[in-house]
Amino acid sequence: MTTDPTVITPPPSTTARAARSAVWTLLASSLLIKAAGFAWDFLGYYVADGLGYGTTAAGAALTAFGFGWCAGLASAGALTDRLGQRAGLSIVMALSSLACFALAIAESFPALLLVSFFLGMTMEIHRPAVSAQINSTIDSEAARTRAQSWLYWASNVGIAICAAAGGYLAHHYGYKGLFIVNGLACLGFAAVAYRVLTPRALTDSAEASTVTYRQVLADPSLRWITVVAVCGMTCAWGLVSVLPLLMTDDELPPTSYGLAMFANTITVLALTPPLTRLLVGSGDTLRYPLAPVLACGCAILGLGISLAALQHSTLGYAAAAVLLVPGEIAFSVALGAYISIHAPRNATGRYQAVLSGASAVAYLPPLGVALALSTGGRPLVAALLVGSSLIALAACRPLARSLRTTQQEQARPLPTAAP
Template sequence: MATTDTLILNTPRQSTPRAAVWVLIGSSLLIKAAGFAWDFLGYFVSDSLGHGTTVAGAALTCFGIGWCAGLTMAGALTDRFGKRAALTWLMALSSLACFALAVAESMPALLVVSFFLGMTMEIHRPAVSATINDAIDSEAGRTRAQSWLYWASNFGIAICAALGGYLAQHSGYRLLFVINGLACLIFAAIAHRALAPRNLTPCEGASAATYREVFADPALRWIALVAVCGMTCAWGLVSVLPLLMTADNLPPTAYGLVMIANTVTVLALTPPLTRLLVGAGETPKYPIVPTLAVGCGVLGLGVSGAALQHTTIGYALAAGLMVPGEIALSVALAGYISAYAPRHATGRYQAVLSGANAVASLPPLGVALALNAGGRPLVAALLLGTAVVAIVSCRRLHRALPVAAPEISLSSVAPAGNPARSKS
């Protein structure tokens, strides 16, 4: 049988399962709103400390590598020790990384801290997703909750950009990192209070999945490839646009306006598009694979079109047109976790798909080389080609998905089988 770690009302302080979901979604908004260490790392290293863009680029690369490693660790810890323990200890570790960044100055120290900062900044996602899957019975309900998590994260990012710029100008970067660390500690305390400890029997402990078993699922491998390609297009907003707008001699304020246009569109369109794609019933209105393919196609067209722009208005329009693709991609990935992630491996499944976001954050160097070698047409062609790879891979994903989600666990699946989410 698959492991199920339930939320038990041991004490009056613990929330009901559904209430815990909203508490964690709100806490995720807090973490994103105070995510200054993530957003201002490059500025701090290059401008405030005077190390220049090369060291800043190296720090961001270390951050991305740590991001991949941290999600792998977070998924394993969530599945093995439960959501409460994972969130409490991992968010406390994240706070230490933020405090360390506030005192680091030398290049070696900054590179090490950047790695651990990346390792801890997104480690709450597997545990939050596992809480959603355990607390909500219907597949559509779980998908809607995951979509609200996406909306909350974007709302927090918008707050972070506006508030962080003001605080950095008036109080310096180090205060930002201290605030970020305190927010992580608050999240750890909330998780410890809201979630019940895991009741793990010896039999359940022995059935914990490994990443080798998880990657034996061909559907997960294909959707991970699609996610990497789709996220690469989505990350074009922060990896491609700054390079192109700098080449057009547009000021940083122009890039800020473009990001505001994208974020406002995300906040406005996420609720109605989620209702359209998921519906109000017990099962999602539209299948996962077509939604995923359409989302990647829209992202590819939007970011490749952005590569050919030269004005602030043009970039802003392209950034806004990408939003329906971002939402469709998010809804489809959430739907996959809701329908096909086994209860005792939800953390690892979410870590794999969140890791696609981390992998997609690494290509800026390749984009810069393509821009120098072939100019904007080459950059646009590469980005559009990435979206085409995602769309073609969706066909293989469709073949790999089971017709229905059987009630089986990973331990009962042959190496080439398709594990599905088991119901308690």
């Protein structure tokens, strides 16, 4: 006698718990990968101080890194939307490990520029996949925003931990071993992603593959928030791009940079939970519109980093790093809210890639900062950073208008192209 095979499907509650567990695992992994991100955080110090090429050469390497960052994110977003979070994240983190290992053996300046470009390509390529997993797993707008905000928080805290620990380790043990540790951490993240995520269904992959970046960039709210993100992140990334150049110019050791970033980390840990609750609320919908929150964040970021440009002591740099924190939190909450509410489910990877690409563009100014530092000094650097913040504030007004007028359209999935 034969019987029909029975497929046992897990109860919905069990499936939901597993999906949420995967989200928290990815958030924890994102923090750890940033905490071990020595190749990304110490590239400038390694070129300028570790190999003795100087501040201008370090600015050039960081600029090459920024160009690579822009190039890598576009492909990561498309890869995530086409192949799904599991395949996309596993592949890109394996590539990240190769870039870190290459930095450990590169010493000539042309080789460093090339490696810096490829290292930049791997900087944030995990974020589209993690954001897509959050949006596909969590139903509530506010809950998605909180999770997206925790993703930004994890990155910020991880970067600060990396700077604090890496400054000490680099000073006493050199840089190359840190880069190898970074590569091993990337391989570990790839293994975790492959273990905890499930493959994407073929029907979902076919739908996502028909969405293009041209369709995504036709969204006016995405264009305006990208302008805000570029200018705001120019100030926010000053912690890891501008600050090392300024502190190197003051002949302060890497340990001083580590202390400044440690102060930033402690403040982020203390202020993120209460400020996130204040800005997002505890219900299913957001407490405040995202545009005013984003504007406040940009204003604080501009003030903090411009003050940092005028400092000359470890204490002064640490105080400026602390002042930046409320701006970082407000900025990350607003960007997380945008991805959570306005990114279509079949294009979350591309939307996140565009915003992360804005962060990459914001990483390009180090060469300009190095030149401004040598020509106009600290006041010119501060003026450039304030100007960037003011542009971000000005762009928040048309952003708010476009969000009001297109909210219903953005709530629907992007139309798929004809075969």
